[in-house]
Structures are given as structure tokens and as C-alpha cells.
Amino acid sequence: MENKVYALSSSYSLFKGEFNDIKYYLFNIEDGSIYRLNEVSYDMLALFDGKRDANKVFTLFNDMYQGEKDTMMIDFKNLLQTWLDKEILITGGE
């Protein structure tokens, strides 16, 4: 995987809240769209802080979920690509 740094686009805001159950959201604060996330997607998105590179994020993510590494890498890359395509994650950071 490339050694790139990604961050959440400033058009988006991540939210995790503990109500009767835990709720995870991704909000587009410009066009108002609301996306309900699952825990895995939330945790992964939250790790892209604009400082860590994608490899580091994957290591942390893999530690969190302790799955089989190769399968996890495939899922990770797919999700990353989707978010990049949708411009939810953007290249670069601080």
C-alpha cells in the first residue's frame, strides 16, 4: 500500500454517540447528507487523522479488529478507495 497520508475532508464530520445503543454517523456539513455508519467504518475513518500514513492506519486498524491480515487488507483497500472516490477522504494532511 502506498505510503500516503489521508484526512477527512472538511466538508464532513464524524460522530459517535452513546444513546440507548451506540450510533455512528458521517455528516456532510455542506450539502446536509447524513450517512449512518457501522462501527468498523467509523473506527477506520476516525484513524485517518491527516498525520498517520495509510500503512500505519492499517496496522492500528488490524490491531483493533484482529482479523486475518490479507483479507483485512483487501477490505481496507476497497473501503479506502470508495472514500477517496467519494472525496470523503482527501490526500494530504498537516
Add this chain to the structure above:
Amino acid sequence: MYDAKAVENEFYFQWHFVVKCNLRCIHCYQNHYNTNELSREKMLFIAETMENTLKKWRKIGRISLTGGEPFTSKSNLVDLIEFFDNSEYFGRIGILTNGTLIDDSIAIKLARFGKLSEIQVSIDGSNARIHDQIRGTGSFLQAVNGIKLLKRYGFYVSIMFTLHKLNQNDVLNVIDLANELGVDAITIERVTPMSENDIEKLFISPENLHEIYNKIYHKKEKVEKNSDLKIRVSRPLWTLINEDIGGFCPVGFTSLCILHDGTILPCRRLEIPLGNIFSDGIYKIWYTSDVLWQIRNKKLLTGKCKECTLLQNCGGCRAIAYSVNGSYMAEDPQCWK
């Protein structure tokens, strides 16, 4: 026609589009009354931002236009109502007024708006002595004449009675007055004290409030049997009188307040600025405000409210909790449970 499903899908905006006022009521949450009004373009921007939000959320908007005193700015008032009346995203429109500046010519102009479903007039006492002590000399007569005039034009008129120490013994008489005037509904709302001085002068103890709410409820049972007047009891604390009434406040869930300069508050009485509609828009505030997320989370309530069995139908008033207890997640200081 009242459509329960549409109401369930409503989002409420209270827009204080003007600060100017001809009165200076002693309990008023405003502390200044002279600021330039926004340009028409800016007002239109606010109205369109609300409209776009409703479209995105697939909600029906309900709007109350108020101030200050909305009738100090009649042409803006009429123009804004025209905008919302023509908007497919807005259902009901209301005006909240002190009733003192209403004449035939403005009533005629307003009568043509089909969505203008309620004009709320503030009455804080059943006679000039009590009302004028709070709202200023001559204001009782003017407000009562305003109500009569609005009723002649066939408007749905409600009375807002803001309850505090200075008028607590007069509330049942105001209900009688509402009936005599042929008013359609009355809301009795507790004052939110805005200072230590207000707390001392205006705040009613839980025990006294309990007694007053009991009396109002008994009166309601009688009055509603014999007339068309509705006494509204869908607010926090009423469920303590009867578990079938009361309600959780929509603040943070389905309502927002916008001030004359675009500042957004959770509620006019909960004076915590969340941002400004011009610089932040509505989405950013609605999705990212910590204050709103806390208010939405009943688990974060503290004090008596936290474990209360009546919570689903009450939750207390967050604004009064904030002004008296210093925290908007604290228990309601007037709860007698």
C-alpha cells in the same frame, strides 16, 4: 386541516427577525432593542437556507415570525409571510406578538395568507393593573383590542401567558378572559429568569407551581367541556399532573431559533449561541454542535431527571435548568417530584 402525520414530520423554526420593540416588559429575555435590521437580501438568504434544509431533510417547516415586536416592521413581516406562504416546504406560519400595534390595514394584508395558521398575542394579566405592571402602561387595552380585531378578521388567535411570581395568582382569570375574547387557545409558559435578580423577583417555587398547575388543570377540564378554548399542556412538568398529558421539549430534535443577526440558538430562552447562519449554515450547527448532541442524549441528564420514570414525557425545561442551576443538563429546578 390538522394532519397528524404532517405534524409528526414538522421542523420548527422560531425566527426573531427584528429586535425593535415598542414595549419593555420586565421579564423580557432581550437586553437591547436597537439594532439595524438586516437587508432584504440577507433576510431572504435566511429564509432560503431554511427552505433548502427542509428540502434536504424532507420535513415540513413550521415557522413563527417574531421579535422584538414583529409589527414594528410590518412590511418585512408581510414580505416574509408571503415568502413562506408561497414555499412548498413550509406548512404552518405563526406570528408571536404583543398585540399592541395591530390595525385594520395590516389585518387585511395578513388575511390573504392561507398558511398563516395562528397569531399568538402575549397577555400577562387579566386586567390592566397586572398586565401593565409587567408590560407597561396602556399595553393591556391595546393588546385586548388587537385580539378583538384579529378575531373579527377570523384569525386563529392564541394567548401566551408567561407565568411568574407577579402574575401567578391571576392565571385562572386570564383563562376566563381568553374565553370572553373568543380566543382559540392559551399557552401558559413558565418564565425563564435571565439574571439573579429575575430569580429573586420572578421565580416560583416547585410547591407553588404544583398548586398552580393543579388549579389550571381543573379549570381546563371544566372550560374545555363548555367552550372551544384549548388550554395547552404539552410541555414539560404537566405529566406530573396527569400522565396522559405533557411532552418532551423539541429543542435539539425538531426545532431551532434564529436571531435577528443570524445567530442560532437551541431555543430563544436557552441563550447559548451555536453559530451563525451566515457563516456556518444550518447543517454544520445541527450536525456538530456539542450542546445539541448533549441535549439529544437523555442519558446525559443529571439530578432527578436522570432516573425519572416520567422522562419520556417530560425531561424538564433545559433553559430554566441552565438559567437557575447553571447547566442545561441539570434537573428542572421547578419540578416538584
